[in-house]
Amino acid sequence: MRFPNPVFVALDTPDLPRALELAESVKPYVGGLKVGLEFISALGPDGVKAMSGLGLPVFADVKFHDIPNTVAGAAKAIAGLGVSIFNVHASGGEAMMRAAVEAIAPFNPRPKLIAVTVLTSMDEAALDATGQKGPAKAQVARLAALVKKSGLDGVVCSAHELAMVREVAGPDFLTIVPGIRPAGAAIGDQKRVMTPAEARAAGADILVIGRPITGAADPAAAAQAIMEELGL
Numbered sequence: 001m002r003f004p005n006p007v008f009v010a011l012d013t014p015d016l017p018r019a020l021e022l023a024e025s026v027k028p029y030v031g032g033l034k035v036g037l038e039f040i041s042a043l044g045p046d047g048v049k050a051m052s053g054l055g056l057p058v059f060a061d062v063k064f065h066d067i068p069n070t071v072a073g074a075a076k077a078i079a080g081l082g083v084s085i086f087n088v089h090a091s092g093g094e095a096m097m098r099a100a101v102e103a104i105a106p107f108n109p110r111p112k113l114i115a116v117t118v119l120t121s122m123d124e125a126a127l128d129a130t131g132q133k134g135p136a137k138a139q140v141a142r143l144a145a146l147v148k149k150s151g152l153d154g155v156v157c158s159a160h161e162l163a164m165v166r167e168v169a170g171p172d173f174l175t176i177v178p179g180i181r182p183a184g185a186a187i188g189d190q191k192r193v194m195t196p197a198e199a200r201a202a203g204a205d206i207l208v209i210g211r212p213i214t215g216a217a218d219p220a221a222a223a224q225a226i227m228e229e230l231g232l
C-alpha cells in the first residue's frame with residue numbers, strides 16, 4: 001500500500017494550540033498526522049476531532065490492550081471520531097483483535113485497524129526481560145502472522161523487520177514504521193531505528209516521525225528536508 005507522501009508526523013504534545021500550529025506548518029510536507037497517548041490523554045475526543053478536521057488523514061495511536069469486550073467498546077468510540085487509522089497491541093491476542101475488527105465493521109468509511117508488534121523502543125535485552133525470548137525479528141514475525149490471521153489491516157514494526165513481515169503477511173499488509181531518524185538526529189529512547197530513505201527502501205508504507213520534526217528549530221524545514229530525502 002504506497003502512500004504518495006508516507007510521512008505521518010507524531011504530534012506528541014498536551015497543548016492543542018501547539019499541535020494545531022505544528023500541523024499547519026508541516027502540512028505541505030507530510031502525508032498525515034499521528035496523535036498518541038500524550039495528546040489523547042490531555043485533549044480527549046475533542047482534540048482528536050480538531051485534528052481530523054485539518055484535511056489530512058489522522059492515525060490515532062491509542063495502542064488498546066485490554067479484554068475483548070473493553071477493546072471492542074473503545075474501538076467503536078475511536079472509530080466514531082473520524083480517524084483513518086487506529087491500533088491495538090498484538091500481544092492482547094486473537095480474541096481481542098477479532099473483537100476490535102467486529103466492532104468497527106459497520107463503519108463506512110471503516111478506519112484501518114493495525115496492531116503494534118514489538119515497540120521500537122525495545123532492544124533484545126528489554127524483550128528478553130519481559131519473558132519473550134528470542135530475537136525481536138522472530139517475535140515480530142509471530143505477532144504479524146497472528147495479526148493477519150485475526151483479520152486486521154497491518155502492523156506497527158521497526159524498519160528492520162519489514163522484509164520478515166512481508167514474508168509472513170504478504171504485499172498488501174499495511175506497515176507503519178516509527179523509530180525513524182534522519183542521519184545525525186538524536187536517537188533518544190528509540191532502539192530499532194533507520195533513516196527515512198532506508199526505511200522507505202525497505203518497504204515501509206507509513207513512516208511515523210516525531211521529534212526529528214517537532215523538536216527542530218524549524219519544523220516545516222525539517223519536514224521538507226525529509227520529503228527531499230525521500231525524493232518527493
Ligand SMILES: O=c1ccn([C@@H]2O[C@H](COP(=O)(O)O)[C@@H](O)[C@H]2O)c(=O)[nH]1
Pocket residue numbers: 010011012036061116118119120121156178179180188190208209210211212
Ligand atoms: O513501536 C512504536 C509504536 C509507536 N511509537 C510512536 O511513534 C512516535 C515516534 O516519535 P519519535 O519522536 O519520532 O521517536 C511516538 O509518538 C511513539 O509513541 C513508537 O515510537 N514506537
